[in-house]
Amino acid sequence: MQSAAVKDEDLLFYDIEVFKHNTFVVFKDINKKEVGLFHNDFNGIAELIKNKVLVGYNNHFYDDKILSNMLNGYTPEKIKQINDEIIGGKRHAYLNNLLPRTLDTFQQIDVSKPSLKRVEGNAGKMILESSVDFTIDRALTPGELEEAIDYCRYDVDVTIDIYKRRKKSYFMPKWSLVDRLNNPKADRWNTTTISANVLTDRPLTKWSSIRLHKDVNKLRHEKNLEMLSLVPEKVQELWLNKNKGAVTIDEFGCNIEFGFGGLHGVNKTKQDVKNVKLLDVTSMYPSILININGLESATKIYKDILQERKEVKHKDKTLSDALKLVLNSVYGNLNNQYSLLYDPNKQKSVCFYGQIALYDLCKRLSKSCEIININTDGVAFITDSEEYKDVWREWEQDFKLTLEEDEFTHFIQKDVNNYVALEPSGAIKTKGGDVNNYHDNNWFKANTARIIDIAITDYLLFKKDPKKTLIENLDNPILYQYILQSSRKFAGTFDQYDKEYQRINRIFPTKKESVTLVKRRLDGGITKFPNTPQNMWVFNDDLSKIDVDEFKRNIDLNHYLEIIIDKLTKGWNAWSS
Structure with missing residues (x-):
């Protein structure tokens, strides 16, 4: 072929x-x-x-x-x-x-x-x-x-x-x-299906219970019980008796949530922190799968792929990205009933192993560090000693996982899944709905009012006045656009004068008296587009053709400023006028 x-x-x-x-x-x-x-x-x-x-x-x-x-x-x-x-x-x-x-x-x-x-x-x-x-x-x-x-x-x-x-x-x-x-047919498959077939051409044997060690074959095996004993009893009860839900505990100054995904926790009092260290588990789920022999006959192939990727990571980007697809898709395939790899107990085993390991890392670090953020495969903390390095080495040996260290000169969090951080190099890391679009125009997700993400991030990290951010980016109208979509569940998009528009429209808040677009329901009622201005300038042409001078004269910057201040005040507790 x-x-x-x-x-x-x-x-x-x-x-x-x-x-x-x-x-x-x-x-x-x-x-x-x-x-x-x-x-x-x-x-x-x-x-x-x-x-x-x-x-x-x-x-x-x-x-x-x-x-x-x-x-x-x-x-x-x-x-x-x-x-x-x-x-x-x-x-x-x-x-x-x-x-x-x-x-x-x-x-x-x-x-x-x-x-x-x-x-x-x-x-x-x-x-x-x-x-x-x-x-x-x-x-x-x-x-x-x-x-x-x-x-x-x-x-x-x-x-x-x-x-x-x-x-x-x-x-x-x-x-x-x-x-x-x-297999020429594979060309039409998605990459998750291809990845499963790279590892095996037939369904794997399903496990009857969770296994937290490669030598375990029954739930009450002592090595299973030894691993489970590392987390609180109510967490064990959740995992062994239910298939969904969560348990939250208060420990290390954090609210920590166990469940059926990743471990999550956030410091209850520390929101704006300097000189933060982050220990991240390298290839966490793939490494756990190998540790517990989670793919049985296919585990060796999987381990070889992990090793091959390490060798080509900085030499062949295409091959590295392809191997990464295989490595990262397996965990999801364990919970995909249409996949050759489908096995809920294997998926839960990987999930529980990861939470146990990360919780144990937090417990060890807490003796000499203050935990700031816990998120699936990493722990962020502050410390004034080098003791964490001893913890690091011992933990790696005990759990057969590898940690990598990152540092942030400034780390600000709204909650466990929303934060901005500044690296020593000056690079900025963002996560969460308020700041996700800081870096790029996203063609395939949502690219609405990206200027808000930029202004929030720059205010949090550099105390840059949002007004200044709004004004100095006016030569780039795409940052200010709203993309409004009326799905087929609605009759269409109309303005207050009953004029019909396209189902998808680009609008800008304007200071001029203008139109207000709404979605008309099939029953004739109307539904407003959320978080949109009263006066809308509709511009569906290519943005390279917009009159930038007219745009600057008419754009209503107060609309964005109100949203920015509201988010900084209510979510981040960071606004000071």
Whole structure:
């Protein structure tokens, strides 16, 4: 089997639009040059796509199936019927033999599964929705057809941009994994399925109970009991008698939560701390799986992959990222009923082992350190002695895990999952909903009012006046955008004058009298978009075309300032006017 990797010149990007009497497909190369447009007459498609690799957005679910029927020479009316069945949820598995290999840029893009229009908005691009009704019961007029084709062309362009953005981070590591399997079908699988198949080609034997040591085969084995005895009795009772829930204890000056995920804890009084050390467990879940022989016959393969990644980590990024996918996906696959690795007791064993080990590390550190934050695989603390280094070495030997040390000159936390930290190098680390978007414009999650995350972080770490942050970034409008989306559960997006808008819109708070967009429910009632301004300037064109001077004159900075101050006051207890 030849390598799964694909050359750019072998790619064709495509998108399809289907109406009752008009169906067409647009093909472009990676340079956005149109190489094919087929409208109602599909002769020539097979020749164009021969020996090519097709790329779309959500095409594994939709476009590949429609194109398969175009290759059969079906009429637009027949294709519209199939289109409606697919969208309505009817299963269509048929793929034409003339259909070549296809890649889907939507695959595993994000758990939120953003639409192409949402990605356009997040990226600061034009948000283009066709005004031509897809349920129209007649042939399109020449003007309608031209608009719909332009819409389709634009979607292909955005698909190309998404592919380029994901090629190194997703497709290249995935191809590296596919090459290990020697199974051409694996190309359409997601990376979690591929990762499981790299380790085994059949389901593993399921455990009847938890095992916290490689030599254990029953719940009441002394080595199990020895590990369990390291945590409070009420935690043991939770783990042994229930499958969900949590127990919170007060220890080391922290509220510490045990459950069925990671161990979490936060200092009850220390929120703003200087000179913090962090001990992180290296490859925590993979290492635990190896310690307890959690993959049985596949454990050696898994251990070899972990070692191989250590060797290539700084030499071959693509291979390193591919191996990381295997290592990190296994824990999730243990709780995925559709995976070859599915075994809830193995998943709980890894989970409990991790919490026990981290809790024990906290207990040992607490004798000479003050614990600040506990989060799944790491413990942050402050100390004025070197005793923690002895704890570090002894703990590693006892639990057969490895720790790495990080330092922060400044560490500020809102709670266990929301913090900002400054490294000695000047690098900034952020975590949590208030500050997650500090570093980058995120195309695939949410990219709304990122300026708020920036202002909060810079105030917390540097006491920078939020007003100054708001003013000095005005040359970059994408930081201030709100992307509003009205899902198919609503009739659409309307303003106060009953004018209908696109389902996805980019807006800015404005000082001028303007419109207020709302979601109209199917029953005719309205629902407001949360945390949005009263006066909205709607701008759905590419942000490179915005008049920056007009933007600066009209943007309502007070809207952002109120939100920033509210978050700093209520959540972070950090605002001082």
